[in-house]
Amino acid sequence: MATLDEIAAARASKADANHLLYLVRANQNFVTGTEGDAESGLAAIKAPTLLLYSADDLVFPAENVLDTARMIQADGTPVTLHTLKGDRGHLDGVVSIEQAADQLRGFLEAPVR
Template sequence: MRANQTFIAGHGDSLGEGLTAIEAPTLMLYSENDLVFAPESVRRTAELIEADGTDVTLETLEGNRGHLDGVVSIDQASDTLRAFLQ
């Protein structure tokens, strides 16, 4: 599943309840310079998903292109992506 700023976990429930209901292992890639998905929000989202023991892998993409680092710097996470999908 790809993140989308219009998606609300829980479909009307609280965001925290929706995120803690996630049971599938989750991979989150983000950039510290992202202005669309603020890094502190990404980390907090990971914490909420992990709260009930769900496995979350959080990896930072390095770069200076903000949100676009998720596209142009994705090769940095190739090993992590490969391992996650296996």
């Protein structure tokens, strides 16, 4: 955990809270693809997709992740969802990633369809 604390301290010396708020907002407003809307952009994904998320993530809320999965799956593209359990919200994607080791391994080692 010390590494995460060191990274946070280094980042805090270069960015303030407003920086983080704008970064989060930019991520939330990003539109996938070139069609101008998320649904078209996500529908263009044809490769199997793995989505890892935390139910308590405030940066990428679970509701949005589930909507993303639904839009990718709309044409039959396979999507695997895995919820990371923890109490650190968005940071669970870093500190709790080991929970998804089997899913990641299986996804990466799966034969290309």
